[in-house]
Amino acid sequence: MLTTLFISLLNAFSRLSWRNLYRLSDGLSWLLFNLVKYRQQVIWQNLRLSFPDKNDQQLRPIARAFHRHFTDLIVETLKLRQASVQDVQERLVGDISVINDLYARGKSAVFVLGHRGNWELANLFASATFKHECIVVYKPLSNQRFEEWFRQMRTRFGGTMVPMREIYGELLKPRTRPYLLFLVNDQSPNPRSAYWTRFLHQDTGVYRGVEAIARKYDLPVVYADLRRDEERRGYYWLDITPITEEPAVLPVNGVLEKQIRILENDIVKQPGNWLWSHKRWKHRRPARLQPEQILEARYDRE
Template sequence: MAQKKRKHGGWQDRLVDYVIRALIWSALRLPVKRRLRAVGWLVRRVIGPAVKWDDRVRANLDHVWPGLPEARIREITNQVLDNVGRAFIENYDVPEMLARGARYQVSGPGLAAVEQARRDGTPVLFVSGHYGSAECARCAMVARGYQIGGLIRPMSNPFFNEHYTKNMHDICEPVFEQGRRGTMGLIKHIKSGGMAVLLFDIYDSSGVPIDFLGQPAPTVTSIADIALKTGALVVPFFGVRHPDRYGFDAIFEEPIPHGDPVEMMQEATRRLEARINADPGQWMWIHRRWKPERQARNQRKRAAAKISP
């Protein structure tokens, strides 16, 4: 018998949110660098293993880079979980993130195009993945007077989602929640000459299979579609953490030329791949990016549908 799917919004979600709020409250009592180290350690040593995130990192690494030495797997896993913890707690101190963003370097071959777009009122879509800290890079630009919105995926726990999304709004408006209404709001914002951040490295069953680190991964083309519809620049950008895991650089790469939407997303994927290959510990390997079993199952279903009378 299939297990009944739990509805969200009940007492279990409320309890989890109480625990998360207590963790956030306690962490925010610490000086910022000690706070980041503490939450990074907690996720690396306690939370990550408890919810099997370390197993998921290992499975993803084995899927794309089979044969990695065990020591290298452990090193990457520790870096990934540490980064997850730091990125989480950073979002709950927006003034500190904005102040840090104002101090650290903003650079890259695409920065001049972004500055020109701002002067001309040309819309810009900043595309990135869950690498380093996209929010830190966004804060670096907001601290310099840019208005950069975004599209976020709501959390399944509605109590946690309430304060999580509030932080995204506090960094800079407008922020839209994923869905038809949010997407239409985003398009309207871009059409008016706005700028927004979009992350594309999440599994989406409706996406086009694009090779990512050597394995096909369903990838949405909506970013390219919106850019073509609105005339927006598509600029890959990354918040790359320093070795001390506190400082970072906001790096803006050359804009992706307009063209075929799939080819545009292939190029965006290549840019992210290059960053991951250079420093894999900064990418969030806990996501189920490939889901090879589901891809194979969906492919069999499509093949069966084609031959059925």
């Protein structure tokens, strides 16, 4: 009963205008971060450790920018349930020639993102715009009604959602056109299987799925950043950077190291546009790491 009511509310909110949704976001931001103090300790710990050269007064504008960004993500995602192709393509703009060139050469690729901008918008933009088949790796929700609601939203323009545990079988299926495999890899992985590096001044574990899949299927890797348009609320710039076309040529974890350095630089340039409420550093680096968890020596720059 409660789930049905909540889904009805989500559908009702999705029919609001963009202007009214951002008014809702402003109110929600005040409620979550000024009244409820949602994950305040996590946010501030992440910011202080990531920017040790800044004091709290300097960090406060970043925190405020994140607060609005976080609730904007919520209302924008609701709107994507109803948004048209034209609306999606107007709100995410960028040079996609790298992707078009891969398609022209018949190449599939791994398309990796961080939690910057609105990745749900990127998903719909990709399936509406790219000629590739778009396959999005995700973690299913435990509530089946919510899972179905989000699946319908995410596949509106033809994208395919595949749980991570099923991705290797999915990639073995015959296809009539090249595919792009979408992975978001700046979450907090199992420390015993993660690649470990320094990221934002902290020991950080990174999911190895991007690296493992690219090597196994010899796939080019591209990284995409979703940069918030500071002048127009709800609009983003898509910046696509090729990582490699030959993952096997790079040292072990070389793909991840290149990608994480670009992500770090993007966060420093626009820090409010990242998911600071996430418990990104909840795991400690193990005392002993396996060879597959470190950067292969021949890639070391020291």
